Amino acid sequence: MIRFSLVGALLGLGLLVLAGETKAQESVDGPQIVTVRMVDKSATEYAFEPADITVAPGTLVRFELTGSIPHNVEFKDVPPGTDLGDVRFGPFLLTKGQTYELMIDESFAMGTHEYVCTPHEMMGMKGTITVQNSDPEGRLERIR
Numbered sequence: 066m067i068r069f070s071l072v073g074a075l076l077g078l079g080l081l082v083l084a085g086e087t088k089a090q091e092s093v094d095g096p097q098i099v100t101v102r103m104v105d106k107s108a109t110e111y112a113f114e115p116a117d118i119t120v121a122p123g124t125l126v127r128f129e130l131t132g133s134i135p136h137n138v139e140f141k142d143v144p145p146g147t148d149l150g151d152v153r154f155g156p157f158l159l160t161k162g163q164t165y166e167l168m169i170d171e172s173f174a175m176g177t178h179e180y181v182c183t184p185h186e187m188m189g190m191k192g193t194i195t196v197q198n199s200d201p202e203g204r205l206e207r208i209r
């Protein structure tokens with residue numbers, strides 16, 4: 066039971082902080098939502114789709130597991146001034162359809178944030194989130 070023991074291990078490490086189940090409501094005043102799918106392209110090929118996104122501060126990035134292989138989001142190379150805390154190493158999504166949401170707030174400095182799926186980095190499962198201010202007056206700056 067590989068999957069069972071993986072769950073146990075994750076629980077043991079206290080990493081199962083899943084944003085999961087709840088789907089954020091998209092309203093007129095709500096944040097812009099960008100979805101990145103975690104895709105099993107074959108038994109040995111996994112990918113984030115789209116791999117490279119550009120977002121404004123205040124955007125909600127939603128990772129969605131579309132297959133049956135567990136994936137996560139681990140930030141590797143981030144711009145100076147970024148302070149991700151626990152978000153640096155995200156939880157593993159285990160169930161098809163499960164989501165993990167990241168609010169692009171002030172903990173993400175402007176610039177390109179490179180991330181990988183920890184177990185599948187060597188198989189090319191990586192992506193980037195480029196944070197770019199599309200709002201020169203700074204209205205969105207303080208949205209969390």
Ligand SMILES: [Cu+2]
Pocket residue numbers: 111135136137182183184185190
């Ligand atoms: Cu993966």
